[in-house]
Amino acid sequence: MDVTLSAEDLAFREEIRAVFRDEFPEDIRRKREKGVPMEREDLVRFQQWLHEKGWAGVNWPVEYGGTGWTPVQKYIFATEMAEADAPPIVPFGLSMVGPVIYTFGNEEQKKRFLPDILASKVWWCQGYSEPGAGSDLASLKTRADLAGDHYVLNGTKTWTTLGQHADWIFLLARTSTDVARRQEGISFLLVDMKTPGVTVTPIITIEGDHEVNEVHFEDVKVPVENLVGEEGKGWTYGKVLLQHERANIAGVAISKYRLRKLRKQTTKSVRGATPLCEDRNFMRKLAAVEVDLRALEYTELRTLAAVQSGKAPGPESSILKVKGTEVQQAIDTLYLEASGYYALPYVQEQYTLDRDPADWVGEGAETQTSLKYFNYRKASIYGGSNEIQKNIIAKHVLGL
Amino acid sequence: MDFSYNEIQAMLDDSVEKFIANDYDFDTRQKYAASERGFSPEVWQTFAELGWTSVPFSDEDGGFGGGPADLMVLMLRFGKGLVVEPYLANIVLAGGILRRAASNEQKARWLHPIIAGELQSALAYAEPQSRYDIADVRTTASADGDGWVISGSKGVVFNGGNAELLIVSARTAGKQNDEDGITLFAIPADSDGLSIRSYPTVDGQQAAEISLDNVAVDAASVIGEPGKGFAVLDATIDDATLAVCAEAVGIMQIMTDKTVEYSKDRMQFGVPIGSFQALQHRMVDMFTDCEQSYSLLLWATMLTGQGDAGAKRAISSIKYQVGSVGRKVGQEAVQIHGGMGVSWEVDIAHYFKRLTTIDQVFGNADWHLDRLAG
Numbered sequence: 001m002d003v004t005l006s007a008e009d010l011a012f013r014e015e016i017r018a019v020f021r022d023e024f025p026e027d028i029r030r031k032r033e034k035g036v037p038m039e040r041e042d043l044v045r046f047q048q049w050l051h052e053k054g055w056a057g058v059n060w061p062v063e064y065g066g067t068g069w070t071p072v073q074k075y076i077f078a079t080e081m082a083e084a085d086a087p088p089i090v091p092f093g094l095s096m097v098g099p100v101i102y103t104f105g106n107e108e109q110k111k112r113f114l115p116d117i118l119a120s121k122v123w124w125c126q127g128y129s130e131p132g133a134g135s136d137l138a139s140l141k142t143r144a145d146l147a148g149d150h151y152v153l154n155g156t157k158t159w160t161t162l163g164q165h166a167d168w169i170f171l172l173a174r175t176s177t178d179v180a181r182r183q184e185g186i187s188f189l190l191v192d193m194k195t196p197g198v199t200v201t202p203i204i205t206i207e208g209d210h211e212v213n214e215v216h217f218e219d220v221k222v223p224v225e226n227l228v229g230e231e232g233k234g235w236t237y238g239k240v241l242l243q244h245e246r247a248n249i250a251g252v253a254i255s256k257y258r259l260r261k262l263r264k265q266t267t268k269s270v271r272g273a274t275p276l277c278e279d280r281n282f283m284r285k286l287a288a289v290e291v292d293l294r295a296l297e298y299t300e301l302r303t304l305a306a307v308q309s310g311k312a313p314g315p316e317s318s319i320l321k322v323k324g325t326e327v328q329q330a331i332d333t334l335y336l337e338a339s340g341y342y343a344l345p346y347v348q349e350q351y352t353l354d355r356d357p358a359d360w361v362g363e364g365a366e367t368q369t370s371l372k373y374f375n376y377r378k379a380s381i382y383g384g385s386n387e388i389q390k391n392i393i394a395k396h397v398l399g400l
Numbered sequence: 401m402d403f404s405y406n407e408i409q410a411m412l413d414d415s416v417e418k419f420i421a422n423d424y425d426f427d428t429r430q431k432y433a434a435s436e437r438g439f440s441p442e443v444w445q446t447f448a449e450l451g452w453t454s455v456p457f458s459d460e461d462g463g464f465g466g467g468p469a470d471l472m473v474l475m476l477r478f479g480k481g482l483v484v485e486p487y488l489a490n491i492v493l494a495g496g497i498l499r500r501a502a503s504n505e506q507k508a509r510w511l512h513p514i515i516a517g518e519l520q521s522a523l524a525y526a527e528p529q530s531r532y533d534i535a536d537v538r539t540t541a542s543a544d545g546d547g548w549v550i551s552g553s554k555g556v557v558f559n560g561g562n563a564e565l566l567i568v569s570a571r572t573a574g575k576q577n578d579e580d581g582i583t584l585f586a587i588p589a590d591s592d593g594l595s596i597r598s599y600p601t602v603d604g605q606q607a608a609e610i611s612l613d614n615v616a617v618d619a620a621s622v623i624g625e626p627g628k629g630f631a632v633l634d635a636t637i638d639d640a641t642l643a644v645c646a647e648a649v650g651i652m653q654i655m656t657d658k659t660v661e662y663s664k665d666r667m668q669f670g671v672p673i674g675s676f677q678a679l680q681h682r683m684v685d686m687f688t689d690c691e692q693s694y695s696l697l698l699w700a701t702m703l704t705g706q707g708d709a710g711a712k713r714a715i716s717s718i719k720y721q722v723g724s725v726g727r728k729v730g731q732e733a734v735q736i737h738g739g740m741g742v743s744w745e746v747d748i749a750h751y752f753k754r755l756t757t758i759d760q761v762f763g764n765a766d767w768h769l770d771r772l773a774g
Contacts, residue, residue, distance in 0.1 A: 001409075001469050002402045003702045072401055280773065287772035288724075291696070291717045298695035305401045316695070319688045387681070394680035398660050398687060 003301070005072070013076045020084035025049055027353070032085045035351045035365030037209075040123070040165045046087050047094070047120035056094060056118050064102045064110070065118045071304040075253075082253035090162065093117040093124040097170040100188065100241050104229035113190070127157035127171030127191075127215060128238070135388050137172075138182040138235065144173035144189060144222065151175070151227070153191065153220040159382070163200050163213040166193050172234050179232075188234035190226040197221075205378075207371040208346070249383075250324030252297045258331050259290060262338065270363055276338055285337075289330045296323050315397040322386045322393075325379040332376045335369040343370040403698055409473045415450060416474060420481035426747045429482055429604075437562050438606035439485045448517025453491055456639075457499055461507055462515055468639070468704040472646040472697065479650025482750060484604050486522075489559030490514055492643045494521035496636035497567050497584060501624030510565055510586060522563035524554035524610055525633055532763040534569075534633055535579045539612065541570035547618045548572075550585060551593075553611045560608025561598020564589050568612070573627050584629040585621050592616070603754040641762040642704055642715050648722035648758045649693050651751050655733040656686045658748060662737055679736055686732050689725040696721050716768040722758065723765025730755040 005013070028042055050056045058074055060066020069077065089095065098117045101109055116122040133140040142155025157171060169191050176185035191198070197220035202210045229237055263286060266276040276282055303317040336343050342362035348371070350360050361367055380386045394400045405413060424443070432440040447453050455470050457463020464470070471492070478487060491514070498511040513519035530536035539552025550570050560566070566587045574581030589596065593615040598608040624632050660683055663674030673679055700714035708714075730752045734741035737748050759765060 001404070001406070001698065001702055001705075003699070004706075005401070280770075283773035284769050287769055288720070291720055291769075291772065292692070294699060294717060295692035295696040295721065298699045299691055301401060302403050302695060302698070305403050308401065309404075315687075316691045319691055323688060323692065390681045390684040391677070393684045393687065394677075398680075398683055400660065400663065400674045400680050400683065 005076075009072055009076060012073055013080065016077055016080040017083075019053060020080055020086065023053075024084055024086065028087065029085070031353060032087065034353060034357065035368055036353055037348070037351065038087050040162075043087055043090055044120050044123070047089060050089070051119050056120065057098070058089075059095065060098065060102065060118070064098075064114055071307045075301070075304055078253040079256075082257040085257070088254070090123075092126050092161070092166075092170075093120065093122065096126060096241050097124050097190070100170070100228060100237050103240060104188075104237050108225065109190075109228065122167045123162075123165050125160050125163040125166035125169050125193075125215075127160060127169045129157065129159045131156055131158050131214075135385050137238075138186070140172060140174060140186070142171065142173040142217065144175050144187060146175065146224070149224055151189065151222045151224065153189070153197075153217040153222050155217050157215045157217075158203070158212075160200075160213045160215045161211060163193075163215050164202065164210065169193055169198075169215060170228075172238055175231050183235040185232050186234040186238075187231050188228040188237045189222055190228065191217075191220065191222050195220050195222070206374040208348070209371075209375070211375075250296055250300050250320040251328055252293070252300050252324065255293050255324075255327050255331055256297065258335075259286075259293060262286065262331070262334060263290075265364075266338070282334075282337065286334055289327065289334060292323075292330070293327050296320070296327055299323070315393075318389075318393045318397050321383060322380075322389045325386060328379050329376055332369075332373040336373040339366040339369045342366045343373075346371075405473065409470060412452075412455075412470060413473045413477060416452070416477035416481070419446070419450070420477065420483075424481050424483065426482070426750075429484060430750075433484045433600075433604035438600060438604075439562075444485050445517050447485060447487070448515070453487075453517055454515045456491065457495065457511070457515060461499055462512055463499075468642060468701045471639075471643055472701045475643045475646035476650040476653075479647035479754075480654045482604075482651075482747070482754060486520070486559040486562065486606070488640060488643060488647075489522050489563070490520065492640045493523035493525075493558065493636060494563075494565070494567050496639050497523060497623060497632055500635060501584065501629075501632045502586075506586065506620070506623060514565075519564055520559065520562045521565040521567065522557050522559040522608075523636070524557040524560065524566050524568045525637070526555050526557070528553055528555040528609075530555075532767050533577060534637055535582065535630055536577050537569050537571045537582055538576055539568065539570040541572050541583055541585065543572075544616065547616060548585065548621070550587070550612045550615045550617065553609070555609055556601075556607045557610050558605065558607050560610055561596060561606055566594075566610065567623065568610075569629055569633055579630040581627050582629040582633065583626045584623040584632060585617055586623055587612075587615060587617055587621060601757065603757040604750060637762055638704070638712065638715050641719050642700060644758045644762065645697055645700070645715075645718045645722050648726050648755055649690070649697050651755045651758075652686075652690050652693060652722070652726055652729045655729060655748065655751050655755070656683070656690050659683060659686065659733045659736050662740075666738075673736070682732055682736065686729050689729050693718070693721050693725055713772060716763075716771045719763060720765045720768040720772065722755075723768065726755050727759060727765075 028046055047056060055067060057066030058077060062068035094117060098114060101113050128137060130140050130142060144151035144153045153173060171189055171191060172186050173189055174185055175187040179185035197218040199216045201214045203212045203214060205211055269275045299316050300320060303313040306313050345361045345367045347361045347367055451464055452474060454463040455466040455474060459465050495514055498507060502511060514521055525534055527538055541548045541550045554568060566589055568585050568587055569582050570585060571581055572583040593613040595611050596608050601607050663679060664672050666673045696718045700718040703714045704711040733748055734752050740746045741748050743749060
């Protein structure tokens with residue numbers, strides 16, 4: 001048993017840390033510091049900067065332009081990225097459809113799509129959930145009917161995150177109803193959002209932001225060459241995609257950064273008031289979340305160490321999504337509680353680069369804590385709700 | 401980065417697992433717990449012959465040269481086997497004081513026989529009023545010529561009734577809660593003025609209330625430097641805390657496994673109760689709690705093994721974890737076992753009792769969380 005990093009890993013960490021410190025785009029850093037919301041252009045520019053460094057395909061194999069990093073190196077990278085308070089990588093291209101294309105796509109599709117995904121030249125979004133298909137995803141109704149050299153797509157996808165920015169969508173659609181199991185007859189399609197018949201309508205979420213959408217397809221023609229893999233096997237590919245999502249799914253690095261920042265913040269006295277660290281009840285709750293997060297960190301490291309030594313991850317990996325989102329939400333709750341009255345003001349417009357923080361309502365960005373708390377209730381709902389995750393663990397790990 | 405056992409740890413793990421499977425089933429354990437001394441002297445001899453009693457001691461002390469990770473391997477298995485032999489009292493507590501602070505002569509006299517399984521010992525550190533503050537010592541030792549005279553009370557001394565040697569913390573200077581001024585004494589259990597009231601504990605183990613009424617000891621009975629006993633005691637209690645955490649994680653794991661298995665066999669309404677989602681999710685939570693606790697245990701054990709400055713906080717983290725989460729796992733295991741879970745004849749009930757008492761010792765979940773909050 002040994003938790004120390006090797007000399008090579010330490011050198012790797014120094015290299016990553018130095019680049020984030022010295023070369024990270026300055027205006028994005030300032031926006032992050034001031035709590036200014038990231039726009040499409042900021043996120044794209046950040047990912048293109050990662051691509052310039054050769055770091056865009058964190059989980060991709062080298063032959064497709066990926067980093068080829070070891071699991072431990074990926075962990076270090078995620079940690080350094082969180083410590084630099086970098087924006088999160090938008091997952092739909094780089095973490096989701098990219099791996100599906102290089103694993104199941106044909107040569108033509110790899111050549112056509114992968115370079116633009118890696119360079120963040122094309123924005124992807126995900127079409128899984130439907131108004132009538134949430135946790136029961138296999139009940140999806142969107143149909144793709146073969147008509148010569150194309151499919152005709154009809155249906156509605158929902159909760160499509162950042163779909164308003166997207167150039168392309170990957171989706172699951174039913175290509176056959178004549179099947180023994182509902183999971184069969186579903187296909188994985190790539191659709192250009194500019195195709196006639198595609199419309200996007202916004203859904204405003206609880207905190208008042210436009211983050212998710214409904215995407216409607218009305219007689220949309222999708223060329224057959226945009227089918228990934230075999231027709232009717234989309235469910236299998238979709239599941240593989242979810243496994244790729246597992247890398248860093250626990251969000252340990254970001255949670256550690258946020259929790260440490262919060263603990264530091266509690267020692268500050270504002271306008272001569274007693275600092276929050278004198279509040280025993282709050283500090284005990286904070287300490288309990290720290291313990292939970294530390295346990296999660298080592299559960300994730302156990303998974304990484306297993307993968308690193310060529311073993312399959314053990315059953316401990318199955319709990320990462322549930323526990324990771326529980327910890328995230330617990331941290332959001334602590335931030336909310338730390339803000340007191342100043343969780344109330346709804347003043348998002350004040351967070352701009354040119355406005356002096358001294359003129360903000362509330363200390364620092366504390367009025368954003370409630371919005372984040374509300375928004376992140378989604379974490380235990382998306383990606384397969386935590387209850388669905390527990391069903392999966394009960395069946396596949398405990399054998400119930 | 402590596403979380404697997406090394407070759408020696410794997411052998412140790414294997415040998416304890418085999419011993420428990422072959423020679424220490426639940427009925428046997430119950431028989432030993434109910435016997436006159438509350439454990440089996442033959443089994444204790446076997447522990448010594450197999451080298452388990454030598455694990456945390458250095459080569460020079462005639463030990464195995466093991467660290468916290470090796471001890472963790474043993475304690476996880478002892479937890480699963482619900483072992484009642486006084487390993488914690490002899491090896492981790494009394495042995496821990498002696499290996500840290502005893503002179504070579506003292507080690508030859510007391511530590512070597514302990515390792516050989518020939519001497520039963522106990523560490524009397526807690527007092528009726530002290531709760532979890534090991535510096536709260538009212539027992540006094542006054543200099544008397546070359547020796548000392550000791551008076552006071554010690555409470556819930558593990559293995560106290562079986563011990564031939566007692567190691568007692570007593571105040572030689574300072575006020576009731578001062579860390580300075582605590583001295584450790586080795587006292588034969590048959591000394592004049594010592595009275596020992598032995599009793600079983602609810603978890604099937606043994607403890608004693610001990611009172612000392614002008615017990616006279618010689619200068620050679622002082623272990624370590626007079627007045628400087630706190631640091632030795634504190635480090636030893638940390639070791640013991642980590643050891644019972646490993647025991648607790650072993651218990652949590654086996655209670656979860658047994659509960660899942662039971663739910664597959666127990667039929668109600670014509671189906672196994674494990675098919676009910678209301679129970680499935682609770683068992684998934686138990687499994688998650690076990691995995692998280694094992695992760696923390698590995699972390700705390702490794703930091704302690706490296707002598708890391710954060711080791712004390714890490715030990716508090718895992719003790720808080722097994723206290724809080726362990727209570728939940730224990731209660732759920734009993735609940736899902738139904739009436740069987742509260743039956744004396746079923747092992748689950750006894751695992752539950754041991755898991756419950758582990759939270760009561762060396763600082764409970766609340767006490768350790770408070771330390772972490774500061």
